[in-house]
Amino acid sequence: xxxxxxxxxxxxxxxxxxxxxxxxxxxxxxxxxxxxxxxxxxxxxxxxxxxxxxxxxxxxxxxxxxxxxxxxxxxxxxxxxxxxxxxxxxxxxxxxxxxxxxxxxxxxxxxxxxxxxxxxxxxxxxxxxxxxxxxxxxxxxxxxxxxxxxxxxxxxxxxxxxxxxxxxxxxxxxxxxxxxxxxxxxxxxxxxxxxxxxxxxxxxxxxxxxxxxxxxxxxxxxxxxxxxxxxxxxxxxxxxxxxxxxxxxxxxxxxxxxxxxxxxxxxxxxxxxxxxxxxxxxxxxxxxxxxxxxxxxxxxxxxxxxxxxxxxxxxxxxxxxxxxxxxxxxxxxxxxxxxxxxxxxxxxxxxxxxxxxxxxxxxxxxxxxxxxxxxxxxxxxxxxxxxxxxxxxxxxxxxxxxxxxxxxxxxxxxxxxxxxxxxxxxxxxxxxxxxxxxxxxxxxxxxxxxxxxxxxxxxxxxxxxxxxxxxxx
Amino acid sequence: xxxxxxxxxxxxxxxxxxxxxxxxxxxxxxxxxxxxxxxxxxxxxxxxxxxxxxxxxxxxxxxxxxxxxxxxxxxxxxxxxxxxxxxxxxxxxxxxxxxxxxxxxxxxxxxxxxxxxxxxxxxxxxxxxxxxxxxxxxxxxxxxxxxxxxxxxxxxxxxxxxxxxxxxxxxxxxxxxxxxxxxxxxxxxxxxxxxxxxxxxxxxxxxxxxxxxxxxxxxxxxxxxxxxxxxxxxxxxxxxxxxxxxxxxxxxxxxxxxxxxxxxxxxxxxxxxxxxxxxxxxxxxxxxxxxxxxxxxxxxxxxxxxxxxxxxxxxxxxxxxxxxxxxxxxxxxxxxxxxxxxxxxxxxxxxxxxxxxxxxxxxxxxxxxxxxxxxxxxxxxxxxxxxxxxxxxxxxxxxxxxxxxxxxxxxxxxxxxxxxxxxxxxxxxxxxxxxxxxxxxxxxxxxxxxxxxxxxxxxxxxxxxxxxxxxxx
Numbered sequence: 001x002x003x004x005x006x007x008x009x010x011x012x013x014x015x016x017x018x019x020x021x022x023x024x025x026x027x028x029x030x031x032x033x034x035x036x037x038x039x040x041x042x043x044x045x046x047x048x049x050x051x052x053x054x055x056x057x058x059x060x061x062x063x064x065x066x067x068x069x070x071x072x073x074x075x076x077x078x079x080x081x082x083x084x085x086x087x088x089x090x091x092x093x094x095x096x097x098x099x100x101x102x103x104x105x106x107x108x109x110x111x112x113x114x115x116x117x118x119x120x121x122x123x124x125x126x127x128x129x130x131x132x133x134x135x136x137x138x139x140x141x142x143x144x145x146x147x148x149x150x151x152x153x154x155x156x157x158x159x160x161x162x163x164x165x166x167x168x169x170x171x172x173x174x175x176x177x178x179x180x181x182x183x184x185x186x187x188x189x190x191x192x193x194x195x196x197x198x199x200x201x202x203x204x205x206x207x208x209x210x211x212x213x214x215x216x217x218x219x220x221x222x223x224x225x226x227x228x229x230x231x232x233x234x235x236x237x238x239x240x241x242x243x244x245x246x247x248x249x250x251x252x253x254x255x256x257x258x259x260x261x262x263x264x265x266x267x268x269x270x271x272x273x274x275x276x277x278x279x280x281x282x283x284x285x286x287x288x289x290x291x292x293x294x295x296x297x298x299x300x301x302x303x304x305x306x307x308x309x310x311x312x313x314x315x316x317x318x319x320x321x322x323x324x325x326x327x328x329x330x331x332x333x334x335x336x337x338x339x340x341x342x343x344x345x346x347x348x349x350x351x352x353x354x355x356x357x358x359x360x361x362x363x364x365x366x367x368x369x370x371x372x373x374x375x376x377x378x379x380x381x382x383x384x385x386x387x388x389x390x391x392x393x394x395x396x397x398x399x400x401x402x403x404x405x406x407x408x409x410x411x412x413x414x415x416x417x418x419x420x421x422x423x424x425x426x427x428x429x430x431x432x433x434x435x436x437x438x439x440x441x442x443x444x445x446x447x448x449x450x451x452x453x454x455x456x457x458x459x460x461x462x463x464x465x466x467x468x469x470x471x472x473x
Numbered sequence: 474x475x476x477x478x479x480x481x482x483x484x485x486x487x488x489x490x491x492x493x494x495x496x497x498x499x500x501x502x503x504x505x506x507x508x509x510x511x512x513x514x515x516x517x518x519x520x521x522x523x524x525x526x527x528x529x530x531x532x533x534x535x536x537x538x539x540x541x542x543x544x545x546x547x548x549x550x551x552x553x554x555x556x557x558x559x560x561x562x563x564x565x566x567x568x569x570x571x572x573x574x575x576x577x578x579x580x581x582x583x584x585x586x587x588x589x590x591x592x593x594x595x596x597x598x599x600x601x602x603x604x605x606x607x608x609x610x611x612x613x614x615x616x617x618x619x620x621x622x623x624x625x626x627x628x629x630x631x632x633x634x635x636x637x638x639x640x641x642x643x644x645x646x647x648x649x650x651x652x653x654x655x656x657x658x659x660x661x662x663x664x665x666x667x668x669x670x671x672x673x674x675x676x677x678x679x680x681x682x683x684x685x686x687x688x689x690x691x692x693x694x695x696x697x698x699x700x701x702x703x704x705x706x707x708x709x710x711x712x713x714x715x716x717x718x719x720x721x722x723x724x725x726x727x728x729x730x731x732x733x734x735x736x737x738x739x740x741x742x743x744x745x746x747x748x749x750x751x752x753x754x755x756x757x758x759x760x761x762x763x764x765x766x767x768x769x770x771x772x773x774x775x776x777x778x779x780x781x782x783x784x785x786x787x788x789x790x791x792x793x794x795x796x797x798x799x800x801x802x803x804x805x806x807x808x809x810x811x812x813x814x815x816x817x818x819x820x821x822x823x824x825x826x827x828x829x830x831x832x833x834x835x836x837x838x839x840x841x842x843x844x845x846x847x848x849x850x851x852x853x854x855x856x857x858x859x860x861x862x863x864x865x866x867x868x869x870x871x872x873x874x875x876x877x878x879x880x881x882x883x884x885x886x887x888x889x890x891x892x893x894x895x896x897x898x899x900x901x902x903x904x905x906x907x908x909x910x911x912x913x914x915x916x917x918x919x920x921x922x923x924x925x926x927x928x929x930x931x932x933x934x935x936x937x938x939x940x941x942x943x944x945x946x
Contacts, residue, residue: 072780307546
């Protein structure tokens with residue numbers, strides 16, 4: 001990758017725009033195909049280096065209908081929001097280019113400069129590591145990322161500040177940092193050097209070539225888009241043995257009167273504790289069909305008002321969701337405002353149904369465990385309590401419930417040919433669940449396996465587990 | 474429509490859920506077809522009447538994957554945001570049902586109760602009128618709306634407040650109003666009676682039948698969905714005569730040196746004034762291909778930074794956008810935070826290309842003028858300055874520009890077979906533009922017709938027009 005100005009050759013402008021448009025249309029035509037890609041361009045840099053000019057110029061050299069530009073003043077990090085949350089709606093669909101002029105790195109710099117309690121070095125570096133991991137996951141999911149830093153010397157910056165008019169200085173002052181302060185300039189240069197070693201750095205002393213360099217780097221990235229990863233690297237897949245609690249879930253019966261009494265007390269307690277907790281709460285359910293996910297959710301919210309929580313029933317993704325990384329439809333649903341979110345099926349579909357039905361290639365689902373762990377760790381780091389349930393049912397009990405549903409006209413819609421097909425994959429689901437429980441049972445987000453052959457016991461256990469997690473953390 | 478409890482007959486629960494699911498699937502299957510519909514259910518009412526219980530129960534009686542529930546605490550109206558803006562992302566796609574538990578009416582009641590400067594009666598009633606007009610437009614665009622008020626007497630409300638536990642009272646207090654205050658209760662009842670005459674009112678004294686009533690009303694609505702409007706009512710279409718300024722735009726030439734001098738001064742002034750203005754600014758361009766929309770936009774933003782504005786280049790709608798009212802993709806793009814938004818093509822596509830190419834039926838495009846006027850009036854009422862440009866070019870000048878583009882390899886992408894086809898519809902475009910200028914030139918959002926055969930003159934006029942509008946308002 002071009003990393004400095006040394007190898008730069010100015011191109012004929014018409015040639016450049018022609019090539020850019022060709023590359024843009026090639027990208028656009030990749031949508032829906034085997035080589036489908038998208039491109040995110042992170043743009044940051046010193047004020048007055050000319051980022052804005054370069055972005056405006058690029059917009060004229062390409063077809064602007066297929067170039068997204070998100071250019072917002074920096075966000076100071078919010079405690080309950082992951083760094084990527086303000087940007088995920090702008091993650092482009094296949095075929096699209098998105099400029100993030102203002103991005104998680106500019107937010108990091110703004111946060112360092114503006115918060116009263118400064119970030120420690122190790123927190124700062126941990127952010128950079130998380131950001132790189134996030135970008136790595138984007139790339140693996142066919143959304144290429146390039147990062148461009150517009151650099152400018154202290155001397156030239158001061159000269160340019162002298163020359164701009166008053167209204168622009170106000171804008172400078174308002175949304176940027178104090179660029180007249182040498183100490184702050186030096187601090188920023190030091191800070192950014194801790195993350196820019198995998199960036200393209202454009203030296204913006206020469207305004208004439210800056211726009212060309214920017215455009216050429218994007219052209220270069222478009223022409224060098226890596227192919228999709230097709231092969232798993234490393235040894236063959238180590239299947240986790242299916243634990244007994246999945247294969248043969250316990251089935252102690254709870255007495256109905258006992259259940260009713262406990263239920264009333266527990267649902268009240270859960271409502272009270274959930275209300276008092278200021279964190280984001282994320283409760284999620286996976287499990288075989290008819291294992292009782294809906295019934296458990298119903299009891300969690302029993303004494304809550306619908307304005308206090310949101311339930312997401314996750315089905316087949318929409319087409320526009322399929323054209324983005326598989327986590328995208330979850331990234332965009334999550335809220336960072338202390339919300340209570342309950343998911344009936346989740347992102348774990350990637351390593352369950354998508355693995356089993358072949359919607360995800362082996363390289364994709366095998367990578368997904370780490371991606372999901374990083375995703376949940378990001379959430380946990382940002383004051384989100386993640387409570388995960390696998391509801392384990394025995395095949396006999398499932399058959400009984402299927403049949404009883406089929407006999408009730410008003411429940412028949414719950415049983416579809418898909419359910420019977422899933423049932424015929426019983427062992428594959430157990431294998432997939434075993435891998436999932438082994439590989440995504442983390443400190444940040446541990447799994448809870450609940451035996452559900454007896455519905456009463458299961459529901460009481462779910463409520464007790466939630467109470468324990470709310471207390472423990 | 475059922476409006477009270479008199480005609481209520483309790484249904485067998487299994488029958489009810491069966492019928493609900495059948496109706497839900499019929500709606501789902503309408504998506505993409507000639508009778509496609511969606512349903513929005515507005516839910517409001519007295520606290521503790523049991524809205525939440527009814528919504529939770531409904532979720533269990535239907536297939537929850539196709540029932541959206543948006544249930545947020547009320548928003549106090551913000552000065553720069555239309556009442557529908559917090560909700561438009563939840564307007565359902567064809568085939569879907571969306572409950573808005575918390576909606577523009579609850580926001581209106583919350584605003585009346587919480588703002589320091591109370592709304593006058595006439596402002597209050599004007600809001601109701603705007604809300605009804607908005608719902609009317611939703612319905613015409615195949616998104617049916619029903620409104621359900623959960624009512625409760627003062628006496629029963631007090632009794633229920635006595636019975637609930639402390640944590641729920643906190644929730645009550647936090648998000649609701651003071652329901653222990655008889656004066657406030659009476660005021661709210663009076664206020665809501667000014668809008669509930671087209672609502673279904675459920676008397677919630679009897680908790681046993683409340684959930685059934687709610688579900689039955691929704692079932693009723695699903696079974697009575699009105700057919701799409703196919704025929705224009707009233708007299709035949711009165712075509713506006715094409716004004717001379719469209720047919721033969723002026724073509725005075727501006728001297729290049731003069732242009733350069735004026736341009737520099739005007740772009741600086743425009744940047745300064747736009748920065749100082751705290752309103753939302755919305756500048757939009759329509760006009761024949763090659764009339765210079767892109768060039769004009771480039772000059773408007775010349776001395777602005779991309780973080781200060783957003784440009785929307787509007788192309789063909791995506792599939793998920795086509796499954797909602799045509800204004801939806803614009804509703805969801807607009808921001809109510811003092812943003813500068815520039816549109817290269819707009820919602821006027823409805824009465825231009827969609828009218829001409831037959832994508833919109835006559836009944837649809839003929840209705841659209843009023844819908845657009847209401848939309849822009851809503852924006853203007855909420856501190857949005859709407860500046861509309863029609864760029865008028867002569868056919869000869871367009872042909873010249875097309876040819877010159879075709880001769881430049883790097884501009885050739887701008888000319889597609891579509892452009893030549895549009896050109897062959899020249900007179901229809903003039904007719905449509907004439908109607909549009911006649912029917913949507915409003916006080917809230919007047920049109921500016923700019924002759925663009927001379928690019929210099931046109932750009933200077935665009936900038937001067939913007940300056941005048943910024944000054945005048």
